[in-house]
Amino acid sequence: MLDWLKSPFLTFQEFVLLAGRATVNVVRRPFYGQDLFLQMDTIGVGSLPITVLIGFFSGVIMALQMSRALSQYGATGQVGQITAITLVREMGPVLTALLIAGRNASGIASELGSMKVSEQIDAMRALGTDPVKKLVTPRLLAMCVTLPLLTIIADFVGIVGGYMVAVPLLRLTTGSQYWNNAWRSLEYNDIAQGLIKPLLFAFIIALVGCLYGMRTTGGTQGVGRATTQAVVVASVWIFIVTALVTRIFVNL
């Protein structure tokens, strides 16, 4: 039993140590600004088209699903409110994070994993640079900046998607009522949890990707294994963290 628990606990310990070192390095010289902007471009700009697409369709689906349920109660006018709240509180952050986990946790793990197995990480240390500072900190910072921004974009595009279904397509409500409902329904509590979640998810995705990449062993097969594990572990933790944060905000 103890042996079975040992491995996850050791991994969690490594995760916490890596998180600590990566965070402390944010304020330590030298700064790798070029690496930071490169990562922001890869993670943020690179993920923008797919985020917009997924965000739009999640709003569309939400409005379509709600149209039938709401019409049973004669409350089709509330479609803007339901779409906005669901997207901002939960769907936007979680779907965007899962998307970025699939796209970037895997990318980070495979890139760092390949560097590990081809001795590039050892070479980096041997040449007098800290791989955590050079590789992990820029990815963590870039993720923390871009994931909340991507989530905001996904939320907005999703509400636009809901509007497209609710107003021009199904004529459930009027445009002004949709936007009015959507706007008024959102409270500071919703916005707060909608922004805190992507920040926490950013930590999880960047650090899980880096951790599994940097402890890769066993050649190219090991890189594949590290990539898969990074995506699975990051996705599971996204759901656990969103449940915990939601639990806290429900009581506020």
Place this chain on the structure above:
Amino acid sequence: MARNEASAPRCILKFEDVSLQFDQPRPALDRVSFEIWSGETRIILGAAGSGKTVMMKIALGLLKPTSGRISVMGQEVTHFDERQWYDVRSRIGVLFQEGGLFDSLTIEENVAYPLLNQARFMTAGKKPTLDSVRPDVQEALNFVELGNTLNKFPSELSGGMRRRVGIARGSVADPDLFLYDSPTAGLDPITANTIITLLIKDREMRNSTAAIITHRFQDGHLMANFRYNPEKECLEKLAADSPIREKTKFMVMKEGRLVFEGSEAELDACSDPYISKFSMHPARKVS
């Protein structure tokens, strides 16, 4: 770049009873002690898995020994943390088994990497620019005869060329000690001899101190018996009384233990069946 040859010899690397145990029952390194002095060339021989690379990684602080003491350039480094090691490592050049080049960077950026990222080359925390270090990078690449590859990527070069870039990257910051991990492994004999010629050339031009891990007895024999002739740009046999012969010492590793340390003549004279596998039989000597 040449150092003052008249300077008094100093101990560059010292291992005292260094051991390292992983999860396996047999230690990866078992009470190894040796000293490398300035200007020396140390040839480290041994079968695969005998602890040669582990020893190199301990000397670089990439692995922590379970017991024993290590000194680098007279400084006790056994209990150094990662941050303290960065300064020590910046004075050690290293060539990894596969070159260890950064495949997302060009050859120029790879060779410039130590100059751009090591704290001792920064002024007031600011990194030098690639333009400012270009002459040094070009000189290092010219030395390995790859001066025209600045804008290429490592994937565009052959295995031997990548090793040569690795040598240029390791020597660009003029290190006090150069560690070569299997510089000739997996290369054809002609390319392997080119690499050893470069190592000999480096030894003569910089009067450098080097530890060379290899499993080819020819590498050690060439290092111990030949010098580089800059006029003819080729190797020639050393005089019988050349001090270089004395400065080239051999070590043989077996299952994590140091089983032999001495000159080439002593290695040849050794009757141990394992050690004699790595010695040059008189019939195999290169003349």
